[in-house]
Amino acid sequence: MSQHTTIYLASGSPRRQEILTQLGVDFIQIANHFDETHLAGESAKDYVERVARGKALSAMESSDYTESLPVMGADTTVVHQGQPLGKPDDLQHAEQLLERLSGQTHHVYSSVVLAYGDQLWQSTVETEVTFAKLSKTIIQNYCRTNEPMGKAGAYAIQGLGGSLVETINGSYTNVVGLPLFETRQLLEQASIKHALV
Numbered sequence: 646m647s648q649h650t651t652i653y654l655a656s657g658s659p660r661r662q663e664i665l666t667q668l669g670v671d672f673i674q675i676a677n678h679f680d681e682t683h684l685a686g687e688s689a690k691d692y693v694e695r696v697a698r699g700k701a702l703s704a705m706e707s708s709d710y711t712e713s714l715p716v717m718g719a720d721t722t723v724v725h726q727g728q729p730l731g732k733p734d735d736l737q738h739a740e741q742l743l744e745r746l747s748g749q750t751h752h753v754y755s756s757v758v759l760a761y762g763d764q765l766w767q768s769t770v771e772t773e774v775t776f777a778k779l780s781k782t783i784i785q786n787y788c789r790t791n792e793p794m795g796k797a798g799a800y801a802i803q804g805l806g807g808s809l810v811e812t813i814n815g816s817y818t819n820v821v822g823l824p825l826f827e828t829r830q831l832l833e834q835a836s837i838k839h840a841l842v
């Protein structure tokens with residue numbers, strides 16, 4: 646693969662954009678409209694990997710893909726007792742998700758994909774997160790900030806949600822949505838080295 650200074654980022658997530666900026670990678674944001682419905686019987690790992698691939702590949706087929714550049718897509722899901730917990734539908738759902746995570750250990754999976762031509766590189770990372778026991782008042786006050794909306798598992802570790810977390814084991818940026826170390830490795834594997842600082 647020849648070298649490129651710029652990639653497409655098939656993500657509307659501001660967190661992913663920030664992490665990619667942190668890596669010194671130039672990118673053009675491109676929309677993805679991939680259906681993120683979880684398939685019955687699909688493992689959490691298979692799910693994030695399929696959706697991350699789908700986001701990158703569907704963006705590649707869209708009319709916004711006008712330059713022949715690599716496309717990055719990513720997906721994050723929170724998994725509790727084997728069940729993927731996606732983004733909350735509304736504040737009531739956010740409260741239910743946080744009640745479920747209260748005092749419990751869960752896992753966060755993020756998968757990142759780089760696609761170019763018929764080549765595809767993919768890395769999936771798992772982080773263990775343990776929540777403090779949360780009172781109903783803490784959950785309600787947190788949900789009132791609106792921060793849980795748009796976040797897998799209804800919390801943002803990079804925001805006020807970080808104060809709900811007792812311990813984490815593994816990559817922090819993986820929880821935020823794009824594992825910094827593994828994304829750098831992926832870019833290196835794909836020989837886009839000169840786009841890195």
Ligand SMILES: Cc1cn([C@H]2C[C@H](O)[C@@H](COP(=O)(O)OP(=O)(O)OP(=O)(O)O)O2)c(=O)[nH]c1=O
Pocket residue numbers: 655656657658660661677681700719720721722723732753795796797798800801802803806820821822
């Ligand atoms: C657990 C957790 C998730 N999140 C976010 C990361 C992701 O943006 C989101 C999970 O949803 P995703 O479907 O992975 O991503 P997205 O819909 O926000 O963006 P796009 O598909 O356009 O790339 O949850 C945090 O910001 N902080 C956290 O602590």
